[in-house]
Amino acid sequence: MKKGQLAFLAGTHAVNDLYQGAIPAMLPFLMAERQYGYAAVSGLAFAASGVSSLFQPLFGVLSDREPRTWLVPAGFLTAAFGVVAAALSSDYLATWLFVALAGVGIAAYHPPATSQARAAGGSSQKAMSVFSVGGTVGGSLAPALVTWIIGALGFPASPLLAVPALVMAVLWFVQASRARRLVRAAAASAPPGAGAAVPDGVRGTDDWRRFSQLVAVIIGWSVPFVTVTSLVSLHAQRDLGQSEAAGAAVLTGYTAAGAVGTLLGGWIGDRYGRTRAVRLGYLLALPALAGIAWAPSFGILVVSTVLFGAAMFLPFAAQVTLAQDYLPNRPGTASGLTLGLAMAAGGLCSPLFGWLADSSGLPAAFYALLGLFVLPVLLAFRLLDPRGDTSESGASSRPEEPVDTPGPR
Template structure:
């Protein structure tokens, strides 16, 4: 494990996903200050996540064909530009286009960064969870940052949200010891695939059928995750009569719980196998989601939301490495599809849930999510595991070892 490289990539993930989560954090302010409806703010969620779903697989294919590490800083800088411009815009159409631009930047970042993180961490689930938790930490910081900037000074101060991206872009330009790319590059198949397989091992081809099943699971994961992210703060304010600050707090707890779940899932994956973290996460998330729908008090809502956040991210790192092992010849494509769908499929459904909320209220939205979530839960517990061996490490023998090898020969 290349800890310096992995840690730096996790830092870029903090910044990138901060802007991904800044958009849901802005929605309550858009409703109160610009008087947008549920359908309007759901349309913005679609612009961020749904547009990203169209572009992220494309960036994954590009990463498989040739290493493009510059997409990492270009992605989070573009995301920052879109978020800042959306805050400064006064027109809904321009705001929608700016949010879509942020979604394209987020899409550009994930495939190359995830492939580089897998190269830095090897086959360790804990390593991938460290990279993934960077994103969830960024997501947990977004509501607080947006509340401090926009809540205190209004949308005219949105330019301050660009500071994290500018700092990380400067660090990327300097690079230093973090960026010593060695071993697998995004354009190279994982070890164990084709020519990378060890002598005597069967060639590991792409298993598109198993990957397709995983995609269905991730789509089913995405819809409740994105919808809860977009509406749990509004649910606390509108249905449980809480303040804007309390709504932001429950969203912060939700995203922070995701960070805990990501690290815990990596630990469980290394100790007990990654399929354990996948199955446990889905089985715990289902009753927690029902608790969000039924919670009669604010503190019970917080408890259920935190539990749901932890459970939803237990399988996150495992799903990424599993997708790459299903498609060892196309790790960038696997990363692009899994991470893209992880946020984007829910965004595609956001307008429909916005219309449902406008017509029937937020509780009905959460009841509907519980029913839909049954499908990925059933499929997740039946997913097959598949392990592609890590690249062998070749070391130069010491003189004594060389002599012993010669004597043995």
């Protein structure tokens, strides 16, 4: 495990997902400033998550064909520009387009960065959870940063939101320059024939059937994740009479709990098996989502939201590495499809729940979400680990076509 490289990639993930978290954190301020309805803000959530997710498979295919490490800094810089431009624009269409641009930047970052993190961490679930939790930490900081800048200083101060991306871009180029010098020095001292390319096909067989099963599970994960992220702070303010700061605090608690859940899920995946981490997370998330829908008081909403955030991220690292192991010859494509196209379902469905909230109230939208979430909970129990399923009585059962543990290209 290359701990230094993994830690640096986790830092870039924190910056990238800071802008992913900034968009839902901005929604209450946009509603107050520009009188948007629930459907309008859900449309912005779609622009951020749905459009972004549709682009991620494309970036995944590109990163599999040829290493494109420049997509990592280009991604989070584009995300920062889109968020700032959306905050400064006054027209809804322009705001939507800039939010979508931020989503494209976020999409460009994830496949190449995830492949690099897998290479740095090897087969360890803890390593992937460290990389993943970097993004969760960034997302959890976003509500506080947005509240501090836009809430206190107003939308004209939104260019301050770009500072983290600019600082990380400088660090990235310094790190990249140092890495190039080390590679040239190693190449100069290597014996002839060293570093020959690995022949195609030695990584194993791509199992598209099981990969499709995993995508179906993640689609069911993404719908409640995106919808709760978009609407939970509004639920605290509109239904429970809390302030904008309290609504931001709920969102911060939600994403911070996700960081804890990601790390815990990595430990469970390494110790007890990846499928156990996935199943446990989905089972715990179901009653927590019921608590969000039912919550008669702010305290119960906070507890339910924190539990839901932790439970939803227990399977995160396992789902990423399972996807890459199902498609060992296409790690970027696997990351792009699972983190991208599957997540698009959440963005596509978010406006539907926004319209339901407009017509029947936010609790009704959350109860509808609860009914939908039962299906992915059931589907999660059909997943098998290509390295050997250790989730049933400690037995190891292999799938019909074993797949070697992959390393990204």
